[in-house]
Amino acid sequence: MQPKAPKTSTKTHRRSRTGCFTCRLRRKKCDEGKPLCKACKHLGLSCEYKRPVWWSNVDQRKRQKEAIKMLIKRTKLSEKVAQVSPLSADSPPELSRSAPTSDCTSDLGPSGSRRRSSSIESGYSLEYELDESVTGIPIDGQNIHAYHAHSQIQHPYPFGAFDVDVMTEKQTFINSYPVRKNSSAFTTTAFRRNSYGGGLSVAPGDTYNQFDMSSAVGSPEEGFENFQFLDFAFGQPTPSSISTTSDLFSSTGSVPYIPVEDSDRSLLDHFLESVVRLIFPILDINLQGLARQEVVLPALATNKCYMHCCLSIAALHLKSSHQIPSEYIDQDIMRHRYATIAELCEALKNDADHLQILEATLGMILFQCSVGHPDDCLPDIPWHSHFQAVTSLVQKLDLPRALDEITSPGGNPVQFTPPPFNMTLTAWIDIFGATMLGRAPQFADTYREKHLSRGHSGLQELMGCDDQVMYLISEIACLEALKTDNMLSDMDLCEHVKSLASKIDETEDMIIAAKGLHVPPVVRPNGSIDQSALSRHMTAAFRYAARIYLCSLVPGFDRNQIQVKELLNKLVATLEQIPAGVDGFDRSLVWVYLIGGSVSTEGSLFRQFLCRRGQMLGMEGTDGSWGRMFRLLGEVWRIEDNPATAMGGCRWREIMFANGWDFLLI
Known part of the structure; x- marks a missing residue:
């Protein structure tokens, strides 16, 4: 047997x-x-x-x-x-939780702002649909399908925002340099809520933003602010009822009439008074405190979808800053959040107002980065789903070609054409968003061409980092995508890393050759801001972060390597030169802190510096991209500092994905 x-x-x-x-x-x-x-x-x-x-x-x-x-x-x-459905191939992004947590898994009660979605057989489905009785807005499935028709274009690499349509003033030149012609109504005034709480009034003598703009910025002869460096009105016709920017404001300099419900007036006030300053801090410095009237106010006055987006963000900020309890403000957040999508759907259904749609969609992406708590569990559409719609609109409007045609302002300043603001903002989100997803930027080819031609895209003026460094971060993201898809051998990967490292060196050499080795302090003795010095220090910070990001792609990378620690110490020395606190610029460097913090070791100088900077932000250090970045790094450190779970590498994206966090950290 x-x-x-x-x-x-x-x-x-x-x-x-x-x-x-x-x-x-x-x-x-x-x-x-x-x-x-x-x-x-x-x-x-x-x-x-x-x-x-x-x-x-x-x-x-x-x-x-x-x-x-x-x-x-x-x-x-x-x-x-x-x-x-013939429209359903472009089904809408879900209103889903971008950061699910254990304390927010239960549905709201009968009076809550969300309910479970209908079945799959309903033709389309939101993971959390809004009750019409709460939002006051009809739920139209066909319109929602239309919105997503712009968000499902396939690209070679799988993977706010405001054209002011009223700028028709003539260009002025000083010594052959084009100079912005500002509307005189708001050069030295700011908004203040009037005693009746209904609307806004102008208080002569008040100043807006965290700095006194009458002294915070230098003279027009000192830097790139000589140029009308961004075209806020690119491609938008001027409404027949508005001939100049000044026409938006009354003769007394009061706010343009923005039609909102009386119940929403306080949200509009809060957005203009407390939220706008968080969105474009670098741009506002370069515009000498005028970012609000050049960017936000014209869009609020002419774009209803954009207005609902701003009101939703204002309500979210009130909630996250604990000014209003969540049980009272959640419905306002969701009502305006859904109204934004409904307005977008209607515009897409009519195939009209593409620039306004782009303007509002970019706003929904960017504004969310400035407010909100990382644990907020209200249903929302992930930023990358919105960006798919942005990609489609940008291509439809042919904005990459317009950007390709822009030359460097260092050539002939008289012939310099400023880049479209919407495309510059798209590039900012695209490049850093690609690093969030581990994929190549959607418009990587455009940035590559701009890098080869040393072209200008307005990124330095918008967010502080030199354009050439931003193009190289795009190239590093492309290299990482190739590595992830196993398209390169280790030898080829290392060759590309060496090549990009030399390109990063070249950007530093170019700046030193153009402006010298010495960099003056960002804050002058009189308390004013030197924009050129601020940009150079911020560019250096992004350059160090780009080097760390590039090194993390090398096989066998280990955060304990001496070279990594030296880079982090140099990064700290650079960041120390940039103003901190609620009036500083750390919130404009979230990506830099993410990359540096992800490779820092327990007890390191960088971690101590990062924690100290967070404390200087106070309550604002728990919200927006900074709060989300700090939450992510806390989880990274918990895992990497434990010998049983440490991998020695840069694993922050895996940890973010494992926790279901759809963060855009810019």
Whole structure:
């Protein structure tokens, strides 16, 4: 009689089980295709062959599994809707939680602002639909489909905002340099709520923003502020009822009439008084305190969708700053959030006002970065779904071509054409957004051409970092995408890293050659801000962060390497030169702090510096992108400082994904 085969062979077979970790987590058979297995490719999942950080932790595995289930549900829903409706191939992004947490999983009661979605068979579905009785807005499924028609374009790499339409004043030149012609009504005034609480009035002698703009900025001869460096009115016709920017304001200099409900007037006041200063701090310095009237006010007066976006953001800021309890303000947040989408849907349905749609959509992305708590669990559309719509609109408006045609202002300043503001803002979000997702920027080819031609895109004037450094961050993101997709050998990867490192060196050499080695203090003895010095220090900070980001792609990267620690110490020395606190610019450097903090070690100088800067922000250090960045780094440090879970590398994106955080940290 033949003996039975030993059972150990089965056990051995199980122990030697292979396949991607995503399929193993789902307990599905994997065909081990490279760079993506068939199942992950079909379902749009991240295909992991290297042991991910979430694999070694039971709780993180559970969260990862739930996140995968949600992605699969969305993919299957999109496929089903595509079979039901001719519009449904472009089904809308869900109003989903961008940062789910354990304390916000329950639905609101009958009077709450959300309810569970309808079934898949309904043709379209929001993960959380808004009750019409709460929002006061009809829920039109076809219109919502139209919105997403601009957000599903496929690109080679899988992966606010305001054209003022009233600028028709003539250009003025001083010594052959074009100079902005400001509306005189707001050069030295600011808004102040009147005693009746209804609307806004101008208080002569008041100043706006955290700095006294009459002394905070230098003279027009001192830097790039000589130029009308951004075209806020690019491509927008002037309304027949408005001939100049000044026409938006009355002869007394009061606020232009913005039609809002009486119940929303206080939200508008709060947005203008407390929120706008958080959105464009660098641009406002370069515009000598006039960012609000050049960018925000004209859009509020002419773009209803943009207005609802601003009111929603104002309500969110009131909630996150604990000025109004959440049970009273949540409905205002959701009412205006949904009204924004409804207005976008209507405009897309009519295939009109594309620039205004772009303006509002960029606002929904950017403004969210300035306010809100990382644990807020109200349903919202992820920023990258909005950006898919932005990508489609930008292409439809042919804005990349307009940017390609812009030359450097260092050539002939008289012939310099400022870049479109909407495209500059898109580039800012696109480049850093790509690093959030681990994919190449949507318009990477445009930035590459601009880098080769040393072209100007207005990024330095908008957010502080030299354009050439921003183009190189785009290139690093492209390199990371190739690495993730296993398109490069380790040798080729290292060659590309060396090449990009030399390009980063060149940007530093160019600035030193143009302006010298010495950089004056950002804050002058009289308390004013030297814009040129601020830009150079911010560019240096982004350059160090770009080097760290690039080094993290090298096989075998370890945050404990001496070179990494030296880079972090140099970064700290640079950041010390930039004003801190609520009146400073740390919130404009969130990406820099993220990259540096992700490779910092326990007890390091960088961590101590980062924590000290956060304390100087006070309550504002818990909100917006800064608060989200600090929450993410706290989780990174918890894992990397534990010898049992540390990987020695830069794993912040995996941790963000494992926790379901859709953060845009800029």
